[in-house]
Amino acid sequence: MSDRDWLPAHVRAAAKKRTLKAGETLFRLGDKTEGFYEVVTGRVRMSRVDRSDHELVLFVAGPGETIAEASLYAPAYHCDAIAGSDAQVLLYPKRAVLAAFARDATAAQAFTAMLARQVMNLRTRIEQRNIRSARERLRHFLILNAGADGRSVALRGTLKELAAELGLTHEALYRTLAALERAGEIRRGGGRIMLLRSRKTV
Amino acid sequence: MSDRDWLPAHVRAAAKKRTLKAGETLFRLGDKTEGFYEVVTGRVRMSRVDRSDHELVLFVAGPGETIAEASLYAPAYHCDAIAGSDAQVLLYPKRAVLAAFARDATAAQAFTAMLARQVMNLRTRIEQRNIRSARERLRHFLILNAGADGRSVALRGTLKELAAELGLTHEALYRTLAALERAGEIRRGGGRIMLLRSRKTV
DNA sequence: CGGCGTTTTGAGAGAGCTCAACATCGGTGG
DNA sequence: CCACCGATGTTGAGCTCTCTCAAAACGCCG
Numbered sequence: 174m175s176d177r178d179w180l181p182a183h184v185r186a187a188a189k190k191r192t193l194k195a196g197e198t199l200f201r202l203g204d205k206t207e208g209f210y211e212v213v214t215g216r217v218r219m220s221r222v223d224r225s226d227h228e229l230v231l232f233v234a235g236p237g238e239t240i241a242e243a244s245l246y247a248p249a250y251h252c253d254a255i256a257g258s259d260a261q262v263l264l265y266p267k268r269a270v271l272a273a274f275a276r277d278a279t280a281a282q283a284f285t286a287m288l289a290r291q292v293m294n295l296r297t298r299i300e301q302r303n304i305r306s307a308r309e310r311l312r313h314f315l316i317l318n319a320g321a322d323g324r325s326v327a328l329r330g331t332l333k334e335l336a337a338e339l340g341l342t343h344e345a346l347y348r349t350l351a352a353l354e355r356a357g358e359i360r361r362g363g364g365r366i367m368l369l370r371s372r373k374t375v
Numbered sequence: 376m377s378d379r380d381w382l383p384a385h386v387r388a389a390a391k392k393r394t395l396k397a398g399e400t401l402f403r404l405g406d407k408t409e410g411f412y413e414v415v416t417g418r419v420r421m422s423r424v425d426r427s428d429h430e431l432v433l434f435v436a437g438p439g440e441t442i443a444e445a446s447l448y449a450p451a452y453h454c455d456a457i458a459g460s461d462a463q464v465l466l467y468p469k470r471a472v473l474a475a476f477a478r479d480a481t482a483a484q485a486f487t488a489m490l491a492r493q494v495m496n497l498r499t500r501i502e503q504r505n506i507r508s509a510r511e512r513l514r515h516f517l518i519l520n521a522g523a524d525g526r527s528v529a530l531r532g533t534l535k536e537l538a539a540e541l542g543l544t545h546e547a548l549y550r551t552l553a554a555l556e557r558a559g560e561i562r563r564g565g566g567r568i569m570l571l572r573s574r575k576t577v
Numbered sequence: 578c579g580g581c582g583t584t585t586t587g588a589g590a591g592a593g594c595t596c597a598a599c600a601t602c603g604g605t606g607g
Numbered sequence: 608c609c610a611c612c613g614a615t616g617t618t619g620a621g622c623t624c625t626c627t628c629a630a631a632a633c634g635c636c637g
């Protein structure tokens with residue numbers, strides 16, 4: 174989900190690092206846009222506050238994710254960004270980025286292509302969230318993330334993190350994994366999940 | 376979610392209409408990319424088929440939604456697209472679109488900006504799906520979609536459609552609406568939902 | 578060896594889903 | 608104008624599944 178190979182090196186070099194304490198504000202709704210950010214460490218949440226002072230979380234960004242890409246084309250930010258933990262972020266200055274895109278059509282196209290891919294991925298993820306059953310949701314994830322051979326999935330982090338990504342509690346994920354393994358559908362080991370046979374071997 | 380004002384008129388004019396019967400294939404994984412599509416009527420689902428012939432739905436597009444934007448920058452489609460019902464779609468030919476972008480930087484930028492907005496919206500939607508409680512999810516939707524005044528939401532379709540958009544069964548939505556209305560939190564009428572007071576009037 | 582976080586399993590409760598019946602509304606045709 | 612019909616809207620009852628709270632085994636690192 175986080176391929177940032179789409180930014181020309183000289184733009185990446187123009188990025189400014191910023192360090193945030195937990196709870197610190199990165200920008201607020203209405204602030205003039207400086208550019209978009211990439212989260213390096215920690216977490217930053219985008220949110221809006223309704224008239225009754227309730228915070229409405231729009232998105233929580235973790236390491237490797239970018240936020241406020243749309244700010245490149247807007248004069249002001251459309252929501253608040255607040256560090257959920259101590260965090261480091263990179264600011265890609267609007268001016269530098271847009272200038273690079275104007276000069277280098279390939280760079281602009283790479284950026285657009287990246288966004289198009291993201292749209293795809295996000296839509297897929299929403300579809301996944303529509304699946305209620307933990308088992309089916311996990312299957313959806315496994316098949317979608319199986320390596321080229323379609324037979325095994327490499328786990329990038331802990332199972333707890335995977336549970337969060339899937340929108341399940343870690344207990345539910347453990348149980349479902351155990352059930353699938355008992356059913357002979359998968360096998361686990363060495364940070365990987367091997368897909369054995371599927372249920373309908375038609 | 377469906378603002379297509381980002382395509383220059385002459386590109387929109389170049390679109391080719393295509394009519395599909397339910398179950399008909401629009402394109403298949405590996406097909407050479409012709410361009411991206413917009414669904415006019417009916418529904419088209421993007422899906423992939425795993426080795427056991429199970430269809431894995433990635434995304435279901437309805438009227439006004441576009442699919443396969445990423446195909447502009449890829450030589451072949453990455454999944455299948457199949458009409459879920461009788462449907463009409465518009466094909467925006469890759470060649471014409473890319474040519475327009477090359478000629479007209481503003482058009483290209485508008486497209487990119489649109490994608491960036493979509494990424495935002497989709498992320499917000501995923502965040503919404505993380506909310507388990509039907510009541511909280513509905514509140515999230517209402518506050519987010521309240522008009523400029525922040526006091527009422529215009530319903531675009533039927534409540535059943537809204538339920539689907541929220542990822543709830545229509546029964547659950549009806550009940551939740553009734554409960555919120557009973558609690559004096561909202562009022563319904565004339566295709567609108569009025570937000571009254573919020574629970575914590577601090 | 579002693580913590581600390583992940584992984585695992587258990588028991589119970591709550592919330593939404595499923596199935597079902599019924600009301601309501603708009604359009605259609607007699 | 609009214610009866611009929613299909614789709615939307617509404618409410619009820621029971622069930623399933625995940626979440627929550629709890630406790631314990633495991634693995635890693637100082």
